Amino acid sequence: MTADLRPPSPNRPRFIAAIAEYFNFAAVQTTFRTEAIAGCTTFFTMAYILVVNPAILSNAIFLEEAGDLFGELAIATALAAAIATLVMALGAKYPFALAPGMGLNAYFAFSVVLGLGVAWPVALAAVFIEGLLFMVLSVTKVRSQLVALIPEGLKQATAGGIGLFIAYIALAGNPETGGAGLIVASEATMTTLGELGHPHTLMAIAGILLTSALLARRLPGALLVGILATAILSWILGIAPPPEAIVALPPLPVHLWGQAIQGLGAMGAMNWGELVAIVLAFLFVDLFDTVGTLTGLGMKAGYINPQGQLPRANAAFMADAVGTTAGALLGTSTVTSYIESAAGITAGGRTGFTALTTAGLFGLALFFTPLLAAVPGFATAPALVLVGVLMMGAVRQIRWDDPAEAIPAFLTLIVMPLSASIADGLAVGLITYPVLKTFQGKFSEVKGGLWAIAVLFVVKFVWF
Numbered sequence: 315m316t317a318d319l320r321p322p323s324p325n326r327p328r329f330i331a332a333i334a335e336y337f338n339f340a341a342v343q344t345t346f347r348t349e350a351i352a353g354c355t356t357f358f359t360m361a362y363i364l365v366v367n368p369a370i371l372s373n374a375i376f377l378e379e380a381g382d383l384f385g386e387l388a389i390a391t392a393l394a395a396a397i398a399t400l401v402m403a404l405g406a407k408y409p410f411a412l413a414p415g416m417g418l419n420a421y422f423a424f425s426v427v428l429g430l431g432v433a434w435p436v437a438l439a440a441v442f443i444e445g446l447l448f449m450v451l452s453v454t455k456v457r458s459q460l461v462a463l464i465p466e467g468l469k470q471a472t473a474g475g476i477g478l479f480i481a482y483i484a485l486a487g488n489p490e491t492g493g494a495g496l497i498v499a500s501e502a503t504m505t506t507l508g509e510l511g512h513p514h515t516l517m518a519i520a521g522i523l524l525t526s527a528l529l530a531r532r533l534p535g536a537l538l539v540g541i542l543a544t545a546i547l548s549w550i551l552g553i554a555p556p557p558e559a560i561v562a563l564p565p566l567p568v569h570l571w572g573q574a575i576q577g578l579g580a581m582g583a584m585n586w587g588e589l590v591a592i593v594l595a596f597l598f599v600d601l602f603d604t605v606g607t608l609t610g611l612g613m614k615a616g617y618i619n620p621q622g623q624l625p626r627a628n629a630a631f632m633a634d635a636v637g638t639t640a641g642a643l644l645g646t647s648t649v650t651s652y653i654e655s656a657a658g659i660t661a662g663g664r665t666g667f668t669a670l671t672t673a674g675l676f677g678l679a680l681f682f683t684p685l686l687a688a689v690p691g692f693a694t695a696p697a698l699v700l701v702g703v704l705m706m707g708a709v710r711q712i713r714w715d716d717p718a719e720a721i722p723a724f725l726t727l728i729v730m731p732l733s734a735s736i737a738d739g740l741a742v743g744l745i746t747y748p749v750l751k752t753f754q755g756k757f758s759e760v761k762g763g764l765w766a767i768a769v770l771f772v773v774k775f776v777w778f
Contacts, residue, residue: 448600451631
């Protein structure tokens with residue numbers, strides 16, 4: 315890939331030159347076209363959130379007088395993703411996209427609202443408070459200091475673990491609901507190969523082969539082409555239903571806007587111990603999930619410096635703080651950085667223009683929800699599997715000949731996909747690393763802050 319170093323000319327629109335200068339394309343040797351394709355790739359690999367997030371939240375967020383709020387929740391999801399990703403693009407200038415987080419939305423719906431019986435406006439208020447706390451932690455540089463504390467080997471393992479995680483998610487999607495179905499649950503062996511003759515699984519396999527071939531030929535935009543080709547072929551063959559419409563006017567989330575503020579007023583009637591525990595749960599999971607994601611993505615994009623720091627980390631963390639706060643006001647759960655951003659990075663995205671493109675597509679998605687909803691999960695699975703392959707390259711830099719480095723790294727790698735949690739995988743690595751370094755007689759190499767984090771994680775695993 316060559317740098318876009320051409321001066322403005324009649325053949326090169328001034329707005330492209332202005333974008334190249336603002337995002338400093340020359341410094342990372344990228345081009346307008348590469349960044350735009352990368353942004354599209356990221357969007358299509360995470361566009362499922364526009365359907366999945368409303369489906370999860372609508373179990374808990376509903377009004378008898380308004381009926382199903384799925385449509386409003388879809389718009390709230392798109393707006394929250396667009397706002398947060400825009401802040402990342404223009405503020406931190408990184409190719410990372412954000413949206414309401416998977417796992418956190420399930421915790422919101424099934425544990426807090428349905429499990430504990432907390433009214434959903436109050437739960438949104440808890441998310442709003444979490445967002446404000448994140449802003450404070452970002453301004454005070456606490457979150458960026460956490461990135462610097464993570465040992466180099468665990469940073470590499472985090473990148474590889476995220477790759478395994480997203481590949482596992484892609485392979486294990488339920489074929490009956492549009493997933494790939496290559497990996498399924500098994501009572502005897504916990505997981506096993508799925509029914510390879512299932513039409514959705516066959517399409518996923520075909521998509522993997524096609525996208526792999528395109529990637530092997532180093533075709534620009536290979537991941538995006540693979541997604542679109544697999545989806546279109548499935549529509550033509552009748553394996554997946556084609557879109558019923560292309561464009562639809564979005565329903566404004568009038569029943570969701572501002573409910574978080576009303577929830578703040580209702581908090582006085584709650585048990586304060588329970589309320590604090592809910593806010594801290596949102597905060598703790600999102601904090602280390604984001605730290606792990608940004609660390610892994612930063613390693614993949616080559617942004618982690620020799621000191622182990624992510625430049626402009628505070629601005630990057632502020633993006634999900636703003637997104638979470640705005641998302642709560644719009645009516646959705648916690649917003650976080652998305653591991654699917656690795657797909658755009660793999661496609662060549664290196665600057666905030668990749669994220670800006672993704673944010674713009676989330677904005678356009680407000681009007682194209684029927685089309686996006688028709689892209690089946692098995693069509694995006696091939697791209698995510700191959701992103702996993704490419705992200706695993708980071709593990710070659712782990713010092714596998716040193717047990718005190720290798721064991722925490724391996725545990726981080728393996729726990730992330732098996733626990734379905736970036737935060738838990740990173741936690742296991744951060745607990746075992748200082749312990750093994752101490753037994754190795756290298757206590758002085760462990761920073762005091764790392765011990766504090768290890769203790770916090772032990773408390774979290776034992777009592778929460």
